[in-house]
Amino acid sequence: AVLVLVLVTSIHAESIFDGDYSFPFTNSSQPETQTLLSGDFSVSGFGGPVMSVGKIADSYAIITGGRGGAIFNNSLIFGAGGYGLAYPVNRDKLGGSSNSDEQDESSDLKYVGFGYGGPMIGVNFFQKSVINLSLTSVIGAGGLYLSSDMDDDDENSQSDHRHKSDAFFVCEPTLMAHVNVTKWFRLGAG
Numbered sequence: 319a320v321l322v323l324v325l326v327t328s329i330h331a332e333s334i335f336d337g338d339y340s341f342p343f344t345n346s347s348q349p350e351t352q353t354l355l356s357g358d359f360s361v362s363g364f365g366g367p368v369m370s371v372g373k374i375a376d377s378y379a380i381i382t383g384g385r386g387g388a389i390f391n392n393s394l395i396f397g398a399g400g401y402g403l404a405y406p407v408n409r410d411k412l413g414g415s416s417n418s419d420e421q422d423e424s425s426d427l428k429y430v431g432f433g434y435g436g437p438m439i440g441v442n443f444f445q446k447s448v449i450n451l452s453l454t455s456v457i458g459a460g461g462l463y464l465s466s467d468m469d470d471d472d473e474n475s476q477s478d479h480r481h482k483s484d485a486f487f488v489c490e491p492t493l494m495a496h497v498n499v500t501k502w503f504r505l506g507a508g
Contacts, residue, residue, distance in 0.1 A: 362389045368401065374432075380405040385456070387438055392445045399456045400435030407431070427464035427482060434460025434488045448498050452506075455491045462486065 365386025372379060382404045387397015407429055436458015444450040466480040494508030 358391075360391055362392070363387065364389065364397075368399070370401070374403075377406070379403060381432075383433075383435070385438060389442060389445075393442050395438065395440035395442060395452065395454055397438045398436065399438050400433070402433035403430065426466050427480060429465045431463035431465065432460070434458060434486075434490075436488060440492075450496050450498070452494045452496065452508075453491070454494070455489060457489050458487075460486050460488050 363386070365384065367384050368382065370381040372381070380403075381401050383399060383401030385397060385399030387395055389395050410428065434456075436456050438454050438456045440452055440454030442450060442452045461483060462485075463483045492508050494506045496504045496506040498504050
């Protein structure tokens with residue numbers, strides 16, 4: 319009786335699983351589960367430092383920061399970026415200090431702080447090629463800070479410390495070319 323039960327069970331199991339003993343057990347005659355994202359779906363990520371050189375008030379400036387995010391199906395990019403003014407921090411080197419003829423309230427604000435950041439969205443083109451392109455945009459906010467002291471945390475200078483600040487909207491589109499050095503390392507310029 320035990321032998322008959324084992325034989326019937328194995329024949330019945332073979333007809334259910336149709337020879338596929340993988341986990342989870344499925345019957346290949348049944349339709350595949352439908353999903354919103356089907357096919358070869360992949361998610362990868364990136365991150366790294368960024369350095370920009372440009373002009374602010376007729377003077378060259380260096381802006382440093384970083385950006386990172388996720389890449390969906392090797393093409394759609396979602397991430398964030400943040401940047402700040404690295405050089406110069408002296409207002410007169412930016413050409414933005416007041417003339418000596420003008421006696422306004424900001425003439426003693428000699429130092430500049432500047433930064434911005436926000437979410438980033440973009441698209442990769444030809445990512446699997448050795449040389450590829452990406453088009454991204456950071457859309458967010460920033461701030462400009464003018465100060466009379468370089469280190470505004472110094473408690474001894476708080477009595478005569480003065481500053482002004484302002485906020486602004488940022489939309490920074492970027493076109494970059496990348497070289498795939500290895501599968502996990504790439505260099506880009508834009």
